[in-house]
Amino acid sequence: MSPVATQNLDASHGTELSKDPKVSGKASTPGTEKLVINTIRCLGADLCQQYKGGHPGTVMGAAAIATALWRYSMRYNPANPEWVNRDRFVLSAGHACLLQYILLHLSGYSTWSLDQIKKYHAPTMDGIAAGHPEIEYPGIELTTGLLGQGIANAVGLAIANKNMAATYNKDGFPIIENKVWCFTGDGCLQEGIGQEAISMAGHWGLDNLILVYDNNSVTVDGTIDICFTDDTSAKLRSMGWHVLEVDDGSNDLAAIVDAFDQAKSFTGKPVFINIKTVIGIGSANQGSGKVHGAALGEDDVANVKSALGFDPKEKFAVPQAVYDYFKESQARGEKDEKEWNELLKKYTESYPSEAKEFQRRLAGELIESWESNLPPKSSLPQDPKATRQSSGIMLRSVIPQDNSFLVGSADLCESTFVNWDKMVEFQNPKSGYGDYSGRQIRYGIREHAMVGVANGLAAWHKGAIVPIMSSYFIFWLYAAPSLRMAALMKLRFIAIATHDSIGVGEDGPTHQPVAFPLFLRALPNFNYIRPADAEEVAGAWILALKDSDHPSLLSLTRQPVPLLSGTDRNQVQNGAYIVHGDASETPEITLVATGSEVARAVDTAKLLSDYKVRVVSMPHMGRFDKQSAEYRRSIIPSGKSLVVAIEPYCSFGWAKYAHAGAHMTGFGHSAPYSTLFEHFGFGPKNLAAKISAWAETRKGSEGWNLPGVGEFEELLLNQVQGH
């Protein structure tokens, strides 16, 4: 029942290739192409066999596609992988990384020596040939491999190019003009994020994006038709894509190059190229799931080599002719960049201010005045405001004047306060809603792809673009895999997450996060910031924008909170600090709170008039973790004072700093926020009563009988209603 036709290789010829003179004519010598493609296949087989693992099937099946890309179709200069006007290549099917590594080697990226590639799966920590491609290394645009995300990343890169081009290109000066190539397998097309991203790209008519589908009809579990029977070409057409098809993508190099040529010249829509291939072609198990994620075995590798005209005893063979074959593309790349440098020079003479801004952005700088443009505390609204509104004030202070910012929302632009006066939407000019110079991106109701796209924007030329995205807090959980990838890649963005905690109110427990924020706290390289008021919101923006190596999420309220006298934007970077109480004296009770509960803690402190009470605001636990032990102890003196955490999330993680806590023990409820805070015990009167009663139990003969590790107390266990 397998839909994959068995294909036999002619032992004396290897694969049939490029009888089309157009392609052959470009090649060094007739017959070289098949040697190149077969070299890639044998290398793939050898590299997986070496440590008996990895993914040989796609390397072998898609060798011709990769050859077409690196030899004929892509614009890049291996001598300068960071050349800003290069084409971008994203391997969404990241498990096929060997294919990319091999081509980076053959096409002249010096870092990618054969010795480096041979470290694929090696028992060593110093290799760069990781099991999935990693952004740290030359020629790799983004870390991919979690299926589907690469497509969204590629859409982000395509948006970046469109936006930069629309912003800086002038008549006769196409300083940004390139293509984004994304290589995908079946998995990425099945994943939700892939489908969201495809729908976006079609909507925007991103004709600089080419999605290359290695359609081998095989997944880990077998032939694709056991789980997937979409008419993929029709589906892509329904989402606004132009579709090309290639019948024999494992062999017909000429047809592939022709399709790529067509794709490059097509305008108005992104292009999807559906290329049928045979996974693991040449293996005894070609066309089956067996060659997807396992080495072929010694015998099969030997057979493959014999069939392709290689010496079965020789490993990692790369004939000189194969290296020579890529000399032309290397030379072309050098020439392309040289010409571009000249173009940029003339552009700089003709358009000095645009060029200056362009260069500033390539250097990763924001406009100098951004921090001073934020309103000082004295100019902030003195009446209670939701922190989402305060965030809007900061956004409107820094966004409009700096093209570095590409803002957007998952259909919640106004209620998350990411809009501004005279903003232009990033839209297909034909839509009538905006154009590609626009910086307000309508991501639609597609949170996961939104962040995948943002990762592409942030990675386009690191620092040149700062993506800002918004949604309600709980919907960021949909995007969690891409938030995590941003942290892994150390990309900067700001995620505006409004409607945090049970403060969501009437929308009920489905929309009230009680545990998800704790994941963001636990995540390495990630700034989870929950500011207490407008002043701390300013501090959160400052922290997020200055921290160019990490993504940040701002956890903001739907409901109003007062501007507190003790808050200080400059302290947010320390993670936690004292907002109430005399810093010079040791408190008897220390209340540690975050976000909207800092005001509640201050009110509670005032009710606990029998004690010396300190209130600490902890907008960023991760930053506090990184402070010196001395600083931490000076803020939270847990060896002398009773420490109570107050936060309407679950208590997980708080025992690190607190002896007891007022937290949620289950999901929330649907009711107005004020009803919920009272019901769940976060009213200052109830908090003061609970804390006071608990403190009584900790009184010893000489001061507090301080709880030790293992004795954390939940003070609000009596939450009866709720989920």
Added chain:
Amino acid sequence: MSPVATQNLDASHGTELSKDPKVSGKASTPGTEKLVINTIRCLGADLCQQYKGGHPGTVMGAAAIATALWRYSMRYNPANPEWVNRDRFVLSAGHACLLQYILLHLSGYSTWSLDQIKKYHAPTMDGIAAGHPEIEYPGIELTTGLLGQGIANAVGLAIANKNMAATYNKDGFPIIENKVWCFTGDGCLQEGIGQEAISMAGHWGLDNLILVYDNNSVTVDGTIDICFTDDTSAKLRSMGWHVLEVDDGSNDLAAIVDAFDQAKSFTGKPVFINIKTVIGIGSANQGSGKVHGAALGEDDVANVKSALGFDPKEKFAVPQAVYDYFKESQARGEKDEKEWNELLKKYTESYPSEAKEFQRRLAGELIESWESNLPPKSSLPQDPKATRQSSGIMLRSVIPQDNSFLVGSADLCESTFVNWDKMVEFQNPKSGYGDYSGRQIRYGIREHAMVGVANGLAAWHKGAIVPIMSSYFIFWLYAAPSLRMAALMKLRFIAIATHDSIGVGEDGPTHQPVAFPLFLRALPNFNYIRPADAEEVAGAWILALKDSDHPSLLSLTRQPVPLLSGTDRNQVQNGAYIVHGDASETPEITLVATGSEVARAVDTAKLLSDYKVRVVSMPHMGRFDKQSAEYRRSIIPSGKSLVVAIEPYCSFGWAKYAHAGAHMTGFGHSAPYSTLFEHFGFGPKNLAAKISAWAETRKGSEGWNLPGVGEFEELLLNQVQGH
């Protein structure tokens, strides 16, 4: 540029309705239908205006659709909302819950009194008219509202019906024969999970599923074409759906009923009904985003009522004729169930063993022998095995003989060990791969929808189906929003998450979870279980299957771990227990570990020969949290012993029980697992050295100088390589 044509209502008539005699003929009296529909609209407007919030637009725009469903098209008995052969209705666009509540009231669900519905958004904790529909209440199949998930839930319900029908129906005895209706807006169709689920349903040819698209072309931010320009009907066709279209779904009741009739009789494919409506029809702002998520305002509500022939001064008006109108559907439902009960009685006589099993499952019971079918510790493989393999042993001991289990995988069936001998795949019989009685579900590479579907399976008739799903650990992050919903809904399933921790090895940091497991620990109502060896895997299965009110995720290794002498399946339910060391004496050092690190902790303990060392296995921190303080202190004597946690995740959450920890401080790396464990410091020699050196610093004049709260130490801060 709005694509929504303005529609005027004739003040004297309200909406034009059902001139088609087919529909009018069914109705009590001519003109009643428009009265019903206008009543729904006015109720929607009133209920949102009452507390000045909510989503009136869809209630008004889709009133005719809902009328058609509850009056003509759906099969249900309001007197028994749990009747197992009812049609299921899933409101994927959960924010439109008022529409459902109103129809539940009008159609005769006694719990849904008008007084209850009036508690929508009320400042009270005792209402059932939550901001999104909640599974706890009659007539609500699942809690929805996080967009897209309802579609996946509905696919799960449709699978459940198909599977039950294929398993139990006999010639002349269609004891399970009903439809699943899913109401969706634009949002659910944009979300990745919605698209994944749609692709699945088309693949399986689920012709008992009808997706009703309220195509009002408006979202929160404006008209849909600012972000979404898919040709949705063509897209659904490309994914194997039959598509029907209705032009005027706000008014043309006859056309809607006709489309529903066609959908009910169509066979071979699921049916998508694309119904154009005008959101907020009747409001001055109809057809715009303003009526989506905000009350209309007093004046507009009054105008709407006047236009629809209602008294603007009267609130919550429901004419008796409207109640009378639904008497026929009530009577039909009662008759349907009565006939079905008779059918079931005869079925029981003719097929007693099938009927017995059917009734056992409806009672939520598994086959009695399941626990005793699990191999005892003495029969487990004595050589090291990956816990994923051990899980396979348990699965194969209980799954094959009990139809209650619907197992499946996101394309990783074999490597997650969820296959078994002679398993039949759940497939469209036409595919040749299986049939609807099959219990191995090929979910494809669609993790999020997999769990959304599982929630539908688990909710079909709670307890009758136990879904088991599998994927690699990190891919469960894609499904996190649906894992969370399972916890919120208190549904039982088992998620098999293999390849946990840096033990993933070569696939590298993209695939190595270091923080995500901590989210699952923090999540209320959720069993995150990380068993140490095959014996604890048995305990994990027992815990998960016995806990019928909670979902469980089993965190399993890719790499082999030894069977430990100290492990005990019966102790897993306690969360943590002693696996090494003399329980009767107080240890000097207590090592607390989970999963594959328990064996490492035991080896480390043996190296720390200068101290009395205890090793505690903590497969389930959440369960341990719930034990008595006495039990907890008896296992982890943190007031007397130094306590060190060992787990290759981030340390977040461990300070609750440990003074220090050996943890990851960043993401992992691509290398073989043994290389990684050594490099990151988890080799027993290094652990013993680090613990020993640290213990030296804690020596006081009288025993340990035990660290207090706020002094947690990371022992493995020197991780240099990695991300």
